Amino acid sequence: MATITFNVLESADATYFTIVNMGSNVATPLTLTVTDPDSVTYNYTITAGDLLNSFNGLGLKITAATLGYSATKFADGIYQFTLNDSVDNSTIYEGFNAVILQDGMKSALSYRVYLPKATKDYILEKMLYLNNLSYAASVGATDKFNENLEILQNMR
Amino acid sequence: MTQLDLQNSIISIKIETLDLYSIYFNRRRIGDEVSVKNQKEFLVALDLYIQILEYYDNSWVDKDNLDISELEIQNVIEAAVALLRTFKTSYYG
Numbered sequence: 456m457a458t459i460t461f462n463v464l465e466s467a468d469a470t471y472f473t474i475v476n477m478g479s480n481v482a483t484p485l486t487l488t489v490t491d492p493d494s495v496t497y498n499y500t501i502t503a504g505d506l507l508n509s510f511n512g513l514g515l516k517i518t519a520a521t522l523g524y525s526a527t528k529f530a531d532g533i534y535q536f537t538l539n540d541s542v543d544n545s546t547i548y549e550g551f552n553a554v555i556l557q558d559g560m561k562s563a564l565s566y567r568v569y570l571p572k573a574t575k576d577y578i579l580e581k582m583l584y585l586n587n588l589s590y591a592a593s594v595g596a597t598d599k600f601n602e603n604l605e606i607l608q609n610m611r
Numbered sequence: 612m613t614q615l616d617l618q619n620s621i622i623s624i625k626i627e628t629l630d631l632y633s634i635y636f637n638r639r640r641i642g643d644e645v646s647v648k649n650q651k652e653f654l655v656a657l658d659l660y661i662q663i664l665e666y667y668d669n670s671w672v673d674k675d676n677l678d679i680s681e682l683e684i685q686n687v688i689e690a691a692v693a694l695l696r697t698f699k700t701s702y703y704g
Binding site for chain 2: 582
């Protein structure tokens with residue numbers, strides 16, 4: 456069987472992620488293993504129905520509740536996703552940042568040119584670090600992702 | 612506001628912002644530091660507003676669960692349009 460290739464996208468509200476098959480169609484049920492930033496592992500079986508309806512199409516939506524995650528929203532950080540079909544397995548890492556991104560955007564809503572320089576600088580600095588998160592994610596720099604995420608969380 | 616309305620607003624703001632950049636570049640070329648300083652304030656704000664609007668556009672499918680309301684987004688569009696309308700081609704220090 457060909458190597459499984461897939462992609463994961465976190466929702467903007469952090470309550471679910473979408474997993475989609477990027478390679479050739481896989482026919483057998485798969486086991487999805489998700490490891491969160493605290494190294495807690497969750498398992499989900501992608502059924503034949505999931506494959507047919509979603510995974511091989513626009514994507515399978517998996518909520519925090521479906522996965523058995525401890526909160527209603529996925530915490531920010533680096534997640535490891537492994538798909539296993541007993542013959543083959545594939546692992547990817549994905550940086551989740553929906554919570555801190557929404558927080559940054561929320562504070563940026565109040566940006567106005569007439570605000571004191573310190574206030575504007577604070578908002579712009581947050582936006583810089585948010586940009587860094589996406590840069591780090593795009594080049595796979597997990598340590599830099601975590602570094603910027605930690606700074607942003609301290610700025611909340 | 613529909614998603615199409617939002618996307619049209621983003622496109623309009625982007626096009627007009629790019630026009631303002633042309634003015635800004637011209638002032639830089641002639642060394643008009645006072646105008647450049649003031650104009651940059653506007654351009655930085657416009658860039659930020661575009662980022663917010665694009666974020667909301669990308670989050671459209673989840674927007675009902677976001678902590679950002681449609682009214683707040685309309686206020687951002689209003690703020691961006693206000694900047695586009697009040698941007699001066701030159702400032703005198």
